[in-house]
Amino acid sequence: MLITFPHMGDMSIVLKTLFNGLGRQVSVPPPISKRTLELGMKYSPETVCLPFKVNVGNFIEALEQGADTIVTCGGVGPCRLGYYAEIQRSILQDLGFRFDMIVVEPAITNILKNLHRVAPKQSLPNIYSAFRLATAKMNTLDSLQQKVYRLQPREINPGEADSVRLQGVREIDTAETLTALAAVRQETESKLDSVKLRSGIQPLRIGIVGEIYVMLEPFMNQDLASHLGNMGVEVHQTMFLSDYVNGHLFRKQEYLKLFQHLAALAQPYLRHTIGGHSLKSIGHTVNMGRKNFDGVIHIFPFTCMPEIVAKNILPKVSSDANIPVLSLTFDEQSGEAGLMTRLEAFVDLLKYRRSSQTAADPD
Amino acid sequence: MTVRIGIPRGLLYYQYGALWERFLQGLGAEVVVTGDTSKATLDCGSVLDDVCLPVKVYFGHIYELAARNVDYLFTPRIISVAARQYCCPKIIGMPDILHSNMEQLPPLLDINVNLHQNGCSLYQAVIAAGRRLGKNPLFSLYAWHNAWQNHRREQPFFCPCRTDRQRIGLIGHSYIIHDHQISMNVIDKLSNLGFEVITPDMVSLCQAAAAAKTLNKKIFWSNSHHMAGAALTLIQSTPPVDGLIFMTSFACGPDALIGELIKRRAHALNIPCMLLTVDEHTAEAGFVTRLEAFTDMLSRRRQPC
Ligand code: SF4
Numbered sequence: 001m002l003i004t005f006p007h008m009g010d011m012s013i014v015l016k017t018l019f020n021g022l023g024r025q026v027s028v029p030p031p032i033s034k035r036t037l038e039l040g041m042k043y044s045p046e047t048v049c050l051p052f053k054v055n056v057g058n059f060i061e062a063l064e065q066g067a068d069t070i071v072t073c074g075g076v077g078p079c080r081l082g083y084y085a086e087i088q089r090s091i092l093q094d095l096g097f098r099f100d101m102i103v104v105e106p107a108i109t110n111i112l113k114n115l116h117r118v119a120p121k122q123s124l125p126n127i128y129s130a131f132r133l134a135t136a137k138m139n140t141l142d143s144l145q146q147k148v149y150r151l152q153p154r155e156i157n158p159g160e161a162d163s164v165r166l167q168g169v170r171e172i173d174t175a176e177t178l179t180a181l182a183a184v185r186q187e188t189e190s191k192l193d194s195v196k197l198r199s200g201i202q203p204l205r206i207g208i209v210g211e212i213y214v215m216l217e218p219f220m221n222q223d224l225a226s227h228l229g230n231m232g233v234e235v236h237q238t239m240f241l242s243d244y245v246n247g248h249l250f251r252k253q254e255y256l257k258l259f260q261h262l263a264a265l266a267q268p269y270l271r272h273t274i275g276g277h278s279l280k281s282i283g284h285t286v287n288m289g290r291k292n293f294d295g296v297i298h299i300f301p302f303t304c305m306p307e308i309v310a311k312n313i314l315p316k317v318s319s320d321a322n323i324p325v326l327s328l329t330f331d332e333q334s335g336e337a338g339l340m341t342r343l344e345a346f347v348d349l350l351k352y353r354r355s356s357q358t359a360a361d362p363d
Numbered sequence: 364m365t366v367r368i369g370i371p372r373g374l375l376y377y378q379y380g381a382l383w384e385r386f387l388q389g390l391g392a393e394v395v396v397t398g399d400t401s402k403a404t405l406d407c408g409s410v411l412d413d414v415c416l417p418v419k420v421y422f423g424h425i426y427e428l429a430a431r432n433v434d435y436l437f438t439p440r441i442i443s444v445a446a447r448q449y450c451c452p453k454i455i456g457m458p459d460i461l462h463s464n465m466e467q468l469p470p471l472l473d474i475n476v477n478l479h480q481n482g483c484s485l486y487q488a489v490i491a492a493g494r495r496l497g498k499n500p501l502f503s504l505y506a507w508h509n510a511w512q513n514h515r516r517e518q519p520f521f522c523p524c525r526t527d528r529q530r531i532g533l534i535g536h537s538y539i540i541h542d543h544q545i546s547m548n549v550i551d552k553l554s555n556l557g558f559e560v561i562t563p564d565m566v567s568l569c570q571a572a573a574a575a576k577t578l579n580k581k582i583f584w585s586n587s588h589h590m591a592g593a594a595l596t597l598i599q600s601t602p603p604v605d606g607l608i609f610m611t612s613f614a615c616g617p618d619a620l621i622g623e624l625i626k627r628r629a630h631a632l633n634i635p636c637m638l639l640t641v642d643e644h645t646a647e648a649g650f651v652t653r654l655e656a657f658t659d660m661l662s663r664r665r666q667p668c
Contacts, residue, residue, distance in 0.1 A: 049616075077584065078449035078452050083583070084620075086620075270459045272440060274453075274455045275449075303614050303616055305453055308414055312463065327412075
């Protein structure tokens with residue numbers, strides 16, 4: 001059994017650690033590239049959302065390099081993600097690939113059943129430690145990324161913080177024990193702490209809300225966060241992989257509380273969940289308005305149903321909460337040039353707003 | 364004075380409209396339904412971004428009603444009409460889209476209908492709607508019961524009997540294929556070309572559900588579930604239909620997957636299948652050409668060579 005899975009940001013590091021820990025070999029799909037996208041576009045239904053197409057590209061490239069088992073996720077609606085796997089399986093079979101597809105449904109019984117398929121002879125302590133190492137890596141990756149977002153707008157040498165992080169990511173990937181991981185984390189953090197910063201600046205603060213896949217996969221969002229960082233913006237990404245796993249899979253109290261809070265904030269605008277992350281997109285926007293953020297960027301794949309509803313509600317939220325919102329859709333045609341122009345215009349608007357507010361407000 | 368309630372002729376109106384009308388009339392209301400979709404309806408709907416054509420059309424109908432001096436707009440939030448199934452997220456979020464995009468709407472009767480986990484929720488919705496109009500629960504339930512009796516009698520059944528005309532399965536949301544503006548009168552066009560047209564609403568829920576059992580995973584959007592089931596019924600019956608047309612709106616989320624699914628099944632059974640996507644810019648000429656090309660091909664297949 002040679003396992004593969006779709007890419008989503010740094011998730012491959014986490015899943016590789018997990019499956020290796022369960023005694024399985026893993027074939028990580030090649031990093032997402034133009035070819036991945038082309039393969040995906042060629043064999044997917046034309047109007048399906050971009051994550052579907054990129055997944056198909058990932059699977060083809062992984063099967064080509066010998067993978068024979070695909071692990072991917074299911075779902076019970078109403079977001080389309082839940083029905084992806086059914087169609088993807090048949091597309092890949094028609095292309096002549098022989099493989100097994102394990103679809104993990106978001107129910108604990110299903111997860112246990114699939115765990116048994118992947119790791120039939122593992123002892124419980126073994127499974128437990130595989131999960132511990134994988135989740136520890138996930139939390140480390142996310143917290144380093146968050147730190148870099150804080151540093152980026154302030155660093156004297158642009159790109160320094162992120163290259164320290166990337167070095168750390170490579171070491172996290174190969175760390176085999178919790179102790180080794182802790183050492184990497186400490187070292188990377190102290191290197192980040194010594195990145196030289198300009199003093200006395202108050203960068204614009206922009207929150208990123210929207211659909212998880214586009215938010216977590218830089219290939220999809222065309223490196224949105226780094227572009228913003230380079231423009232001197234402090235990015236607040238509202239969702240990381242760890243938030244998703246801790247909230248949706250482990251159902252940790254703090255996340256459930258946060259979700260209730262966001263739902264309450266969104267209530268006047270969207271009074272029922274409609275799947276995906278739309279409720280959070282709206283709740284976070286209200287929240288960031290109250291917390292005096294400078295702006296919000298709402299991102300999602302073209303034709304994503306829940307976020308399209310959110311997009312048509314956000315203008316009202318934006319004017320009520322007095323915070324500018326920029327909605328960006330991503331598809332295979334979104335060019336980087338177009339993105340940069342829109343980002344620059346938005347950032348200029350926010351700067352202008354801030355300066356006129358400070359002018360109007362003498363203290 | 365009787366209350367005037369407006370119902371937009373869009374989205375689920377095509378499935379449940381008659382039922383709603385009878386129910387509201389049973390509650391003593393005067394019901395105003397908008398007319399057929401026109402170009403003007405489309406224009407009003409175009410203020411919404413990135414949404415599918417049926418949602419724009421619905422919005423346009425609401426616009427029309429808002430100007431027509433009604434006391435309420437009947438816009439129930441239909442979350443689910445069957446156990447473990449949902450409506451499309453855009454349909455679920457519709458009342459919120461209305462609130463956020465229109466000033467000065469008449470009050471919305473946006474009661475929640477959610478049968479996802481609990482079938483009794485329908486009765487709660489019925490009671491809630493009645494209460495808004497000042498009726499007591501028993502009265503409301505009675506009005507619903509009457510309306511429902513009528514609705515039930517109208518259940519269709521598809522019988523695969525042979526006819527002399529060739530048959531085409533036209534698969535699509537009822538608010539697409541039965542809206543003359545959106546569908547460009549596709550049903551009439553096909554009939555005029557000499558074909559018998561079978562639509563999903565001619566296949567009963569049970570027939571469709573039975574056919575959909577052959578799917579690996581149950582489809583969790585009710586409409587799509589029925590459409591896929593109807594398509595499978597039509598291509599698996601003896602004799603099967605001669606061809607399938609899957610008609611969808613640009614940017615329809617569920618259809619992107621369901622269209623692919625149906626296309627694959629039809630090809631496996633060697634039944635020609637065409638995907639027809641419409642949006643507000645679809646030109647009549649090109650549309651007709653595609654229909655003709657497809658039907659020509661079906662006619663040639665029928666003739667023994
Ligand atoms: S099912 Fe498709 S056509 Fe219907 S509302 Fe949803 S996206 Fe629009």
